[in-house]
Amino acid sequence: MARAATTSDAFNAIAEPRRREILTLLIVRERPVNEIVAELRLDQPSVSKHLRVLRDVGLVRVRCDGRRKFYRTNAEAIRPLHEWAAAFERYWSHQLIRVKERAERAAAQESK
Amino acid sequence: MARAATTSDAFNAIAEPRRREILTLLIVRERPVNEIVAELRLDQPSVSKHLRVLRDVGLVRVRCDGRRKFYRTNAEAIRPLHEWAAAFERYWSHQLIRVKERAERAAAQESK
DNA sequence: ACATTACATTCCCATATAGGAATATGTCAA
DNA sequence: TTGACATATTCCTATATGGGAATGTAATGT
Numbered sequence: 001m002a003r004a005a006t007t008s009d010a011f012n013a014i015a016e017p018r019r020r021e022i023l024t025l026l027i028v029r030e031r032p033v034n035e036i037v038a039e040l041r042l043d044q045p046s047v048s049k050h051l052r053v054l055r056d057v058g059l060v061r062v063r064c065d066g067r068r069k070f071y072r073t074n075a076e077a078i079r080p081l082h083e084w085a086a087a088f089e090r091y092w093s094h095q096l097i098r099v100k101e102r103a104e105r106a107a108a109q110e111s112k
Numbered sequence: 113m114a115r116a117a118t119t120s121d122a123f124n125a126i127a128e129p130r131r132r133e134i135l136t137l138l139i140v141r142e143r144p145v146n147e148i149v150a151e152l153r154l155d156q157p158s159v160s161k162h163l164r165v166l167r168d169v170g171l172v173r174v175r176c177d178g179r180r181k182f183y184r185t186n187a188e189a190i191r192p193l194h195e196w197a198a199a200f201e202r203y204w205s206h207q208l209i210r211v212k213e214r215a216e217r218a219a220a221q222e223s224k
Numbered sequence: 225a226c227a228t229t230a231c232a233t234t235c236c237c238a239t240a241t242a243g244g245a246a247t248a249t250g251t252c253a254a
Numbered sequence: 255t256t257g258a259c260a261t262a263t264t265c266c267t268a269t270a271t272g273g274g275a276a277t278g279t280a281a282t283g284t
Contacts, residue, residue: 001241001242001243001268001269002240002241002242002243002267002268002269002270002271003115003118003127003128003240003241003242003269003270003271004127004128004129004242004270005269005270005271006115006270006271006272011126011127011129011132012127014123015115015116015123015124015127016115016116016271016272017116017123018272020123020196023200024199027199027200027203032230032231033230033231033232034229034230034231043273043274043275044230044231044232045231045232045233045273045274045275045276046272046273046274047231048231048232048233049232049233049272049273050272051231051232052232052233066230066280066281066282067229067230067231067280067281067282068229068230068231068281069230069231069232073200073203075200075201075203075204075206076204078197078200078204079197079204081193081197082194082197082198082200082201084132085190085191085193085194085197086194087136087139088135088139088185088187088190088194089187089194091139091185091187092187092188092190092191094187113238113239113271113272113273114237114238114239114240114241114270114271114272114273115239115240115241115270115271115272116240116272117239117240117241118240118241118242128241128242130242144260144261145260145261145262146259146260146261155243155244155245156260156261156262157243157244157245157246157261157262157263158242158243158244159261160261160262160263161242161243161262161263162242163261163262164262164263178250178251178252178260179250179251179252179259179260179261180251180259180260180261181260181261181262
């Protein structure tokens with residue numbers, strides 16, 4: 001089998017750096033497509049395709065107004081990612097403590 | 113261009129569900145490959161290949177002991193993901209507040 | 225009606241899988 | 255040495271891109 005589709009879930013969708021940039025841009029406020037194009041300096045079709053992926057997994061929402069479409073990030077859809085990563089939080093704290101302790105022991109050793 | 117390599121960064125590496133399972137398993141304690149195989153019921157070559165990807169992006173570390181290799185999750189490498197997602201945290205809080213307020217207004221309207 | 229603006233979709237292609245099967249490499253035990 | 259055990263790598267293949275170019279579609283202005 002090949003790699004899972006980018007639209008299979010938020011984890012796959014955010015693997016693409018451009019899509020993360022779009023999400024960061026659209027969390028501040030909604031924007032029409034041409035503004036995203038101008039801001040990120042990407043081709044319009046490229047932006048539309050990324051937005052399609054983001055929309056498919058619920059990471060962005062659209063509001064239509066005439067011929068313009070305003071997109072905005074749906075923060076709620078990023079929560080699962082945050083929670084998955086947060087489960088490791090206490091471990092890196094521990095690792096930092098261990099690193100700190102080791103450094104302190106080394107410093108104490110050195111000063112002898 | 114095709115999709116970025118799974119080894120290009122942690123975001124791409126964790127897009128694969130099996131790799132996330134491996135990371136969750138190996139955060140508790142280090143384990144030799146055959147234990148991962150048994151625990152997750154995957155083929156050994158598959159596990160080795162996933163571990164290779166995880167190792168390339170620094171998400172796991174190895175300790176060799178005779179013919180066995182003990183892998184463990186390097187929590188520190190998950191931190192960037194956590195921080196990226198955390199930047200959206202306050203927005204979903206806001207969204208939740210808005211949803212709550214809307215629900216309350218609707219309820220108030222209904223009771224009239 | 226017609227040109228223009230704003231987006232979306234389609235086609236083509238080079239590239240990177242992930243899984244399965246087979247094989248290679250490295251280490252220990254008798 | 256030889257065989258068993260533990261892990262890694264290589265081949266093969268179907269599939270899914272992401273970028274570029276071209277085209278489709280819908281709404282607006284004149």
